[in-house]
Amino acid sequence: MLSGDIERGCVYKHVLIGGCSYDCAYCSFPSRKQKVHNPERTALRILETARKYGFRGIFLTSTMGDDPEKAMDLIIDTAECIRNFYRGYLHLKILPGASRSQIKTAVTYGDRVSINLEAPNGGRLSELSSMKDFRTDIIKRQRWIREEIERCGGKVTQTTQMVVGAGDETDLEIIESAYRAYRDMKMARVYYSRFIPLKNSRLENRNAESRERIRMLYRLDALIRLYGYSWREIQRVFDEKGNLLRDDPKFILARRIDIKTAGFRDLLRVPGIGIRHAEKIMKERGKRSLGLKDLKNMGVNIKKARAFISGFQRTLDEFC
Numbered sequence: 001m002l003s004g005d006i007e008r009g010c011v012y013k014h015v016l017i018g019g020c021s022y023d024c025a026y027c028s029f030p031s032r033k034q035k036v037h038n039p040e041r042t043a044l045r046i047l048e049t050a051r052k053y054g055f056r057g058i059f060l061t062s063t064m065g066d067d068p069e070k071a072m073d074l075i076i077d078t079a080e081c082i083r084n085f086y087r088g089y090l091h092l093k094i095l096p097g098a099s100r101s102q103i104k105t106a107v108t109y110g111d112r113v114s115i116n117l118e119a120p121n122g123g124r125l126s127e128l129s130s131m132k133d134f135r136t137d138i139i140k141r142q143r144w145i146r147e148e149i150e151r152c153g154g155k156v157t158q159t160t161q162m163v164v165g166a167g168d169e170t171d172l173e174i175i176e177s178a179y180r181a182y183r184d185m186k187m188a189r190v191y192y193s194r195f196i197p198l199k200n201s202r203l204e205n206r207n208a209e210s211r212e213r214i215r216m217l218y219r220l221d222a223l224i225r226l227y228g229y230s231w232r233e234i235q236r237v238f239d240e241k242g243n244l245l246r247d248d249p250k251f252i253l254a255r256r257i258d259i260k261t262a263g264f265r266d267l268l269r270v271p272g273i274g275i276r277h278a279e280k281i282m283k284e285r286g287k288r289s290l291g292l293k294d295l296k297n298m299g300v301n302i303k304k305a306r307a308f309i310s311g312f313q314r315t316l317d318e319f320c
């Protein structure tokens, strides 16, 4: 087994096929006849590279090649060969249109599986690709993945990704789609990939998306994924055109709370208080009254939180 060697470092991403017959506007993989791959030899090469460079896991992905069904089979066959030698972290890409039985098998080999949304909805995806159908090729497959994961006891996780800025989608469309993915597909993570124009792609003259937009999307994503903000609450962070307001979403949605009585979810609505801080506050306030210094010692960002908390024990320091 090679797992001990591979657990360190980051994940090794291996793209099995280097050409694609699909036409996504932001992508530059050429359409060309693919050579036949030998899954066993490929698996050994992947394991050797992962071990040599100390990767902590393997991500096996592929383009659609000239036959998507064969490309998906290649991912599965290679994963099967890898599993003969390796029990470490393995992430498998599910290709749009994969069959139910392919998904079922992939879930038995992978620790994580993912099929990319690429765009927030069917309308936006059809502007980028004439060959992928949002409902049948992607959403239906995500549902199958969720069902197969549940059938296996829920140890495998599912993730997805959207390309941000390749079309004219609004932040609201993106977050609406992410919210549905977390709620309906039990997604472990939604990733936001910044559009960067690639040479020889249809969008090679379009401007790259800003890093700031991606940063703001991840901030709001964390409020949904980790803090359990409802759809009703988060609508307040968008302007009338559906774009994110410039302020930190957690500040926009902040509530004033009493540190002595606020519940766990209410504590999380205070800027500067994260999950670990809220847990510590809940634990410690049962034993004693908490002052600002105590909160600071717990790691709470007092500068951010001060305006939203009341009920703390006042000390002479805090009056000075």
Ligand code: SF4
Pocket (backbone or CB within 6 Å): 020, 021, 022, 023, 024, 027, 028, 029, 062, 063, 064
């Ligand atoms: S994004 Fe994927 S499916 Fe689309 S053209 Fe590129 S490799 Fe093919």
